[in-house]
Amino acid sequence: xxxxxxxxxxxxxxxxxxxxxxxxxxxxxxxxxxxxxxxxxxxxxxxxxxxxxxxxxxxxxxxxxxxxxxxxxxxxxxxxxxxxxxxxxxxxxxxxxxxxxxxxxxxxxxxxxxxxxxxxxxxxxxxxx
Amino acid sequence: xxxxxxxxxxxxxxxxxxxxxxxxxxxxxxxxxxxxxxxxxxxxxxxxxxxxxxxxxxxxxxxxxxxxxxxxxxxxxxxxxxxxxxxxxxxxxxxxxxxxxxxxxxxxxxxxxxxxxxxxxxxxxxxxx
DNA sequence: GTGCAGGTTCAACATATGTTGAAGTCAAGT
DNA sequence: ACTTGACTTCAACATATGTTGAACCTGCAC
Numbered sequence: 001x002x003x004x005x006x007x008x009x010x011x012x013x014x015x016x017x018x019x020x021x022x023x024x025x026x027x028x029x030x031x032x033x034x035x036x037x038x039x040x041x042x043x044x045x046x047x048x049x050x051x052x053x054x055x056x057x058x059x060x061x062x063x064x065x066x067x068x069x070x071x072x073x074x075x076x077x078x079x080x081x082x083x084x085x086x087x088x089x090x091x092x093x094x095x096x097x098x099x100x101x102x103x104x105x106x107x108x109x110x111x112x113x114x115x116x117x118x119x120x121x122x123x124x125x126x127x128x129x
Numbered sequence: 130x131x132x133x134x135x136x137x138x139x140x141x142x143x144x145x146x147x148x149x150x151x152x153x154x155x156x157x158x159x160x161x162x163x164x165x166x167x168x169x170x171x172x173x174x175x176x177x178x179x180x181x182x183x184x185x186x187x188x189x190x191x192x193x194x195x196x197x198x199x200x201x202x203x204x205x206x207x208x209x210x211x212x213x214x215x216x217x218x219x220x221x222x223x224x225x226x227x228x229x230x231x232x233x234x235x236x237x238x239x240x241x242x243x244x245x246x247x248x249x250x251x252x253x254x255x256x257x258x
Numbered sequence: 259g260t261g262c263a264g265g266t267t268c269a270a271c272a273t274a275t276g277t278t279g280a281a282g283t284c285a286a287g288t
Numbered sequence: 289a290c291t292t293g294a295c296t297t298c299a300a301c302a303t304a305t306g307t308t309g310a311a312c313c314t315g316c317a318c
Binding site for chain 1: 186190191192193195214217218224225228229231232234235236239242243
């Protein structure tokens with residue numbers, strides 16, 4: 001059943017920054033843009049669960065693969081705090097599907113250019129030369 | 130030998146815009162940033178060779194796959210005006226290599242997360258729980 | 259209970275990637 | 289030669305992705 005809450009350990013902005021390898025300002029930026037979620041202490045300080053650093057590491061790589069912060073936030077939207085392996089698996093599947101689609105598009109265009117003989121008149125008809 | 134120049138047809142900003150599916154302002158932007166090259170008429174108007182629209186179409190897809198305009202310009206730097214198939218093939222090879230590397234990194238991180246059992250402490254050691 | 263490292267917000271700055279508008283010039287058809 | 293649509297440059301604006309600094313507040317260790 002695994003209904004027990006895991007370790008209630010939380011992390012400050014600075015800790016998440018170190019753990020994820022980005023600047024504290026970036027951690028705040030990701031929170032305001034929905035890539036990670038925070039609760040607040042009585043004194044208004046952010047506290048993150050242990051998935052935060054992980055989300056950021058994935059987000060950075062997803063950005064390198066062409067996804068915007070908005071797209072990444074949307075992708076992570078289904079993820080609960082301290083997500084289950086199943087939740088992560090679903091996110092991973094959708095993420096990989098998306099980036100592979102983009103790579104497929106790129107490759108198709110390149111292949112069309114090369115097989116096109118001379119140059120890429122892909123979407124164009126060229127009736128009168 | 131094929132030393133004969135191909136068709137000396139050139140294209141205006143507006144023509145390249147239509148052929149590549151971007152706005153004229155974007156065509157000028159790509160020229161100032163080295164994605165495409167222009168010569169100038171006596172009256173200072175840009176004239177592009179027929180590879181320009183093609184470069185832009187590839188550039189848009191490469192951007193979707195995570196490359197910056199600067200990176201794309203660097204990739205196209207070796208390309209001559211009206212590039213040979215060999216030149217295009219070399220650019221295509223390097224481009225695909227780069228984007229596939231990024232996808233590999235993304236997948237590796239995701240796999241590490243899932244096989245990690247619980248969550249991603251990838252680069253971190255966690256001596257005291 | 260005090261000190262201070264590290265937290266808060268907010269505004270300004272910075273870079274990337276473009277778009278828009280003004281003011282003026284070019285090219286191509288008639 | 290004129291007209292007119294498309295071109296030129298330049299500055300301002302817009303959005304995305306952050307960083308930096310000022311001014312102030314918290315949490316924790318002593």
